[in-house]
Amino acid sequence: DARVTQTPRHKVTEMGQEVTMxxxxxxxxxxxxxxxxxxxxxxxxxxxxxxxxxxxxxxxxKDRFSAEMPDATLxxxxxxxxxxxxxxxxxxxxxxxxxxxxxxxxxxRLTVV
Amino acid sequence: xxxxxQSPQSLIILExxxxxxxxxxxxxxxxxxxxxxQDTGRGPVSLTIMTFSxxxxxxxxxxxxxxxDTKQSxxxxxxxQLSDSASYICVVSGIRQTGANxxxxxxxxRLTVIx
Numbered sequence: 410d411a412r413v414t415q416t417p418r419h420k421v422t423e424m425g426q427e428v429t430m431x432x433x434x435x436x437x438x439x440x441x442x443x444x445x446x447x448x449x450x451x452x453x454x455x456x457x458x459x460x461x462x463x464x465x466x467x468x469x470x471k472d473r474f475s476a477e478m479p480d481a482t483l484x485x486x487x488x489x490x491x492x493x494x495x496x497x498x499x500x501x502x503x504x505x506x507x508x509x510x511x512x513x514x515x516x517x518r519l520t521v522v
Numbered sequence: 523x524x525x526x527x528q529s530p531q532s533l534i535i536l537e538x539x540x541x542x543x544x545x546x547x548x549x550x551x552x553x554x555x556x557x558x559x560q561d562t563g564r565g566p567v568s569l570t571i572m573t574f575s576x577x578x579x580x581x582x583x584x585x586x587x588x589x590x591d592t593k594q595s596x597x598x599x600x601x602x603q604l605s606d607s608a609s610y611i612c613v614v615s616g617i618r619q620t621g622a623n624x625x626x627x628x629x630x631x632r633l634t635v636i637x
Contacts, residue, residue, distance in 0.1 A: 413565075450629075451611070451627050451628070451629040451630060452566070452611060452613075452627040453627070454625050454627075465624075500565050500566070502565070510556065510568040510571055511568065512568075513565030513566050513567065514565050515563075515564055515565050516563075516564075516565055
C-alpha cells in the first residue's frame with residue numbers, strides 16, 4: 410500500500426531548539442497538508458501546498474514556524490525556536506484534491522521540555 | 523465557537539451493537555463533509571466524503587448521512603467490532619471568498635467497543 414512517511418516518529422527537545430519534521434507524500438499526490446493535533450484543540454490545519462506551491466499557511470504561527478516543499482517528494486515543517494506549547498502530534502497528509510480524500514502519515518509526536 | 527460540533531464526546535458500547543455519532547456544523551458556504559477514523563497513535567483514515575447533493579454514503583459497516591439543510595451529519599456503525607474502538611472525527615470543508623477551501627474540524631467522538 411502507498412503511504413505517507415513521516416520522520417521522526419518521536420522527538421523530544423529542549424525549549425529554544427530548532428525542530429525539523431519531514432514528510433514524504435505518496436508519489437503522484439499534488440496536495441500536501443500539515444496538521445497539528447492536541448488533546449485540547451483536536452486537529453488544526455497549519456499549512457497546505459498544491460503542486461509544491463504554498464496555498465495557505467494562515468493556521469501557522471509565522472514567527473516561529475515555516476513549511477516548505479523543496480521537491481515533490483519532500484515536505485518539511487520547521488519550528489525555530491521551539492516552545493513547550495508546541496508539544497503535539499504533527500501530521501502530514503497528501504492527496505489528489507478534495508474529491509479524492511487524503512492519506513495521513515502516522516505523525517511526529519513532538520515534546521518540548 | 524467551533525463551527526463543527528460532535529457528540530457525544532465519548533461512547534462505550536457492547537460488541538455487536540449499533541451506534542450513531544453526530545456532527546453539527548455551521549460552516550457556510552459548504553463544500554463537503556468527511557468522516558475520519560483515528561486509531562490511537564495513528565493518523566486519521568478517511569471513511570466517507572459527501573458533497574452538498576449527497577444524503578448518504580456507505581463504507582462497509584459505516585454509513586454516513588448528511589442533511590445540508592439542517593447542517594447535520596451522522597455516522598452509523600452497524601454490528602460494532604472491537605476494532606471499531608477509535609476516535610471519529612468530522613471535518614467540514616467550507617469555501618472562502620477566494621474560492622479556496624477552508625477546513626473545520628470537530629474534536630471527535632471517542633468510541634470504545636467492549637466484549
